[in-house]
Amino acid sequence: MPTPDYVLSMRSCIGHAPLFLAGVTAIVVRDGRILLGRRSDNGALTPPTGIVDPGEEPADAAVRETLEETGVRVRAERLAWVHQIPRVTYPNGDECDYLGLVFRCEWIEGDPHPADGELTDVGWYDLDGLPELELADMRRRIDLALGADLPTRFEGGTAPA
Structure with missing residues (x-):
């Protein structure tokens, strides 16, 4: 999973200091099944995920990441969850704070396969x-996206006193 050039450019200015990024998760549903794959970096079973590129709409990022990682074309149906993911510190010392945006997506076409090497053993479950x-909040992401009539879940929402 190569680091995008724009992140490398920012890292050259700020070093390992915390970097704020928007991340997306695509919960793709088809005929009572969900699209999952094993991450090649840590072996965790997850839906397609990734970061939003500069100037990119978050729903478009979820669609793009799904196609890049699994070869499956989808349509984003709704935003299910907006939450701050606890700070991530990578083995090289880089720190990131991710705003997590979870989208429920509808399958359009394609048979899942490990398209770009970020996921392995991709398939319908x-x-x-x-x-x-294996990752703590992945089940919650799935559950919130599956609630068809649920409004978008926002964490927090109260102003400091």
Whole structure:
């Protein structure tokens, strides 16, 4: 998973200091199944994820990341969850704060496969028998996206006193 050039450019100015980025997760549903793959960096089973490029609409980023990682074309249906992910510190010392945007997406076409090397063993998983997901909030992302009539979930929302 190569680091985008614009992130490398910012890192050249700020070093390892915390960098704020917007991240997307695409919860792709088709016939009672969900699209998941194993991350090549840590082996965790996850939906497609990635970061929003400069000037890119977040829903477009979810669609793009899904196509890049799995070869599957989707349409973003709704924003399910907006939340701040706890600070991530990478092995090289880089720190990132991610605003997480979770989208429910509809399958349009394509058979899943590891398209760019970011995911391995990509496929459809039955919603009724999902295996344990290694990353803490991935199940919550899925559950909030599956609630068809639920409004978007926003964390926080109260101003400081």
